[in-house]
Amino acid sequence: MKVITDKLLSYSAYSHEVEVPLEQIDIADWLFNLPEAEYQRCCAPDHVSCGATFTDDGRRMSINVEKIGTGLVIQHYVAEAATPTYCRMNSISDVFTPTGARTQVNVIWELIAEAAGEGRIRYTNRVTCHPTDAFMDFIAVNGQSFEEAAAARQAAGGDHNHRETPLFAESIARKARARAAQLPEVLTEA
Secondary structure, eight states, rough: OOOOOSSSEEEEEEEEEESGGGOOOOOOHHHHOOOHHHHHHHHTTEEEEEEEEEEEEEEEEEEEEEEETEEEEEEEEEEEEEEEEEEEEEEEEEEETEEEEEEEEEEHHHHHHHHEETTEEEEEEEEEEEBBBBHHHHHHHTTOOOHHHHHHHHHHHHHHHHHHHHHHHHHHHHHHHHHHHHHHHHHHHH
């Protein structure tokens, strides 16, 4: 599978501020321990399911199943970076059309937390999508230009990201607050 990195299928980045100190945030822990029901709440009805696993060589993976526009997308995100304040996930994602046809795209998902002052963080959800050679073949067979496909993906992906970003930020903050509330108990037990 060849990724065509000199072509951009879509790009979106949205931010949302939440009241939680940066030191309490752990995006990697949130991502790889995200309960399915919480994932579904973060962009209903688009989010279908999620899970965490590993590649054969031991790298962490997040598997997400969601609807983006009219396509059902199964994302196989492999962690290229996974820290408390930054995760960079890379996926060759399977896309199923309403007619059942299948193709693949390359999706890079970046989850970023930055201090926003006064005990707040700014969470940014950045999604970059590149076509694969399979995608280029798929649109050619279906009589669609790259420009048409990119416009459709940009509209659908941007809408989806715009809706999920604040919900992801709030979920990350809730997990951070819950962990911080348990911390004094852990220290007293030690």
